[in-house]
Amino acid sequence: xxxxDLLRQMVTTMAEALMAAEADGLCGAxxxxxxxxxxxxxxxxxxxxxxxxxxxxxxxIPKLRSxxxxxxxxxxxxxxxxxxxxxxxxxxxxxxxxxxxVDKLVEQMGIKGIxxxxxxxxSKILDVQVTAFRNRALDAxxxxxxxxxxxxxxxxxGGRIVNVHVLVATGVNIDGHREILGVEVxxxxxxxxxxxxxxxxxxxxxTGVQLVISDAHHGLVEAIxxxxxxxxxxxxxxxxxxxxxxxxxxxxxxxxATMVRTIFDQPDPDQxxxxxxxxxxxxxxxxxxxxxxxxxxxxxxxxxxxxxRGLWRQIWSNNPxxxxxxxxxxxxxxxxxxxxxxxxxxxxxxxxxxxxxxWTEARRYMGLDLLAKARLRxxxxxxxxxxxxxxxxxx
Numbered sequence: 055x056x057x058x059d060l061l062r063q064m065v066t067t068m069a070e071a072l073m074a075a076e077a078d079g080l081c082g083a084x085x086x087x088x089x090x091x092x093x094x095x096x097x098x099x100x101x102x103x104x105x106x107x108x109x110x111x112x113x114x115i116p117k118l119r120s121x122x123x124x125x126x127x128x129x130x131x132x133x134x135x136x137x138x139x140x141x142x143x144x145x146x147x148x149x150x151x152x153x154x155x156v157d158k159l160v161e162q163m164g165i166k167g168i169x170x171x172x173x174x175x176x177s178k179i180l181d182v183q184v185t186a187f188r189n190r191a192l193d194a195x196x197x198x199x200x201x202x203x204x205x206x207x208x209x210x211x212g213g214r215i216v217n218v219h220v221l222v223a224t225g226v227n228i229d230g231h232r233e234i235l236g237v238e239v240x241x242x243x244x245x246x247x248x249x250x251x252x253x254x255x256x257x258x259x260x261t262g263v264q265l266v267i268s269d270a271h272h273g274l275v276e277a278i279x280x281x282x283x284x285x286x287x288x289x290x291x292x293x294x295x296x297x298x299x300x301x302x303x304x305x306x307x308x309x310x311a312t313m314v315r316t317i318f319d320q321p322d323p324d325q326x327x328x329x330x331x332x333x334x335x336x337x338x339x340x341x342x343x344x345x346x347x348x349x350x351x352x353x354x355x356x357x358x359x360x361x362x363r364g365l366w367r368q369i370w371s372n373n374p375x376x377x378x379x380x381x382x383x384x385x386x387x388x389x390x391x392x393x394x395x396x397x398x399x400x401x402x403x404x405x406x407x408x409x410x411x412x413w414t415e416a417r418r419y420m421g422l423d424l425l426a427k428a429r430l431r432x433x434x435x436x437x438x439x440x441x442x443x444x445x446x447x448x449x
Contacts, residue, residue, distance in 0.1 A: 064183050064407065066111045069104070073125050077116040080123060095119050181396070184403035187410075192235060192255065196262020197225035198428045199365075199420075200235065201375045202252075202278075203268060203290075204243045205382060209392040218395065219243040220382075220402055221251045224375060225260070230418035230425055234406040235260060239395045245273030252281040264428060265361065265369060269293035270354065288369060289354035291318065292376055298351075301344040310337065310344060318366070323359035330356065362427040365420065378409060 074085065077096065083089035085096060099114040116123060201224045206217050219242065223235040236255050240247035248271075252260075263285040266278050270289055278287055295314060299307045313333050320326040330352055337345035358369040385405050392398050413419070 062111055062411075064180070064404070066113065067183075068180070069111070069113055073113070073116060076125060077118065077123055080118065094121065180400055180404060184400060184407065187407045188237060188399075188403060189258070192225075192259035194227035194229065194233060195225075195259060196429070197227055197233075197235065197260055198262055198264045198425060199267070199369060200225045200260075200263050200265070200282075200285075201267045202248075202274065203375055203379060204271075204274075205379055207239075207386060207392060207398055208390065209395055209398060211394070215391055216241075218398070219247070220398060221247065222378070222382075222402075222406070223251070223255060224378065225263075226420050226425070228425070230420040230422055231416070232413045232419045234410045237399070237402055237406055239398050243271060243273070245276050248274045248277035249281060252277055256281060262429075265357065267369065267375075270297075270351075286357050286360065287354070288357040289351065290375075291355070294351060294355060298344055298347055301347050302341045306341065310341065313337070314348070317355070322363065323356075326356060326359050362424055364424045365428060381405065381409070 078084050081092055081094040081096070083092040095118070097117045097119040100117055102113050102115050104111050104113050115125070202222070204219045204221050207220055208215055209218050210216075219240050221236075221238045221240060221243075223237075225233055225235045227233050236251065236258070238247075238251045238254070240251070260282075263282050265286045265288055266282060267288045267290055268274055268278070270293070275287060278285065295311060298314065299310060302310050313336060317326060317329050317333055320329050330348075334345050334349045337348060358366050361369060382402055382405055385401060386392075386398075389397075389401065392401075
């Protein structure tokens with residue numbers, strides 16, 4: 055209902071689950087379980103507010119009939135306790151196949167003796183929340199600009215270790231904030247996988263897409279054309295530059311990279327095209343293969359020039375997407391090889407949920423005036439005048 059804060063809810067749920075596990079350990083038996091080993095029992099709860107980066111959450115702390123219980127990690131400095139909890143939320147559940155490994159993680163919070171049943175239950179809780187995040191309606195559109203990319207992960211399947219692909223889509227919503235639109239795991243980064251992924255986004259409400267930024271994977275480009283009719287395609291500058299630099303000697307790569315970047319620093323479309331031609335001519339003398347490569351990619355690289363100048367930096371600068379990929383890899387590299395695909399979705403989904411919440415609280419990625427110009431461009435079919443009256447844009 056409405057727009058629930060999934061990260062805050064997740065932090066609350068997992069903190070209470072960990073406190074319940076610690077209280078059960080002090081009682082000698084699980085909650086409401088009859089056991090000869092029981093030495094104490096529960097006696098209701100007391101409320102306690104806890105300030106985290108996700109916001110202030112209200113925790114229900116278990117009370118005991120004999121003695122008292124209070125989690126020591128709640129008394130520690132906020133930053134240390136929160137980092138430990140986020141670490142548990144984002145990584146421990148895929149490691150639930152090994153209780154020993156989970157124990158090592160939650161020891162950061164002073165909790166010991168997590169049982170296999172408790173780990174399994176926590177995994178189910180996180181799965182439900184990640185599933186809700188992945189299947190939510192995309193009702194904050196139109197999403198004029200969308201970035202899509204794929205990351206490779208290793209997983210055990212059929213007694214073998216195989217590579218699978220994590221497909222991720224990011225968009226800019228009507229408020230100018232970035233938002234994770236979807237995540238999926240496929241066996242191969244082929245056209246069929248991309249078509250199914252993009253169709254799923256459209257079915258959930260992805261509309262108003264004017265430009266998609268991605269690498270030049272053939273299946274992906276075709277999938278964009280078939281599922282998002284009317285949307286232009288911009289080749290990812292970062293991916294392209296990596297491909298181009300393979301055409302020149304290593305000693306010349308810094309110089310070539312600097313030359314190519316000057317193309318995107320020009321003030322208007324005519325100068326962008328002119329600078330592209332100058333760079334091609336400059337490369338022709340020493341590196342003809344690179345010059346041919348750059349010349350053939352002209353249309354793919356310069357698609358951004360059809361949009362207002364103020365949007366250029368956000369459109370062709372793929373650093374935000376690259377930073378997101380680095381954060382995902384930083385969290386997944388700890389695992390190495392995943393036990394199954396569900397574990398990949400669990401961890402990557404938790405990371406992306408957290409990232410979306412951070413973007414929502416951060417300043418806008420694109421200004422509302424620039425998005426209005428982009429919408430006007432879509433309606434008129436032309437690039438609007440940069441000095442157009444704001445009242446006319448609003449109308």
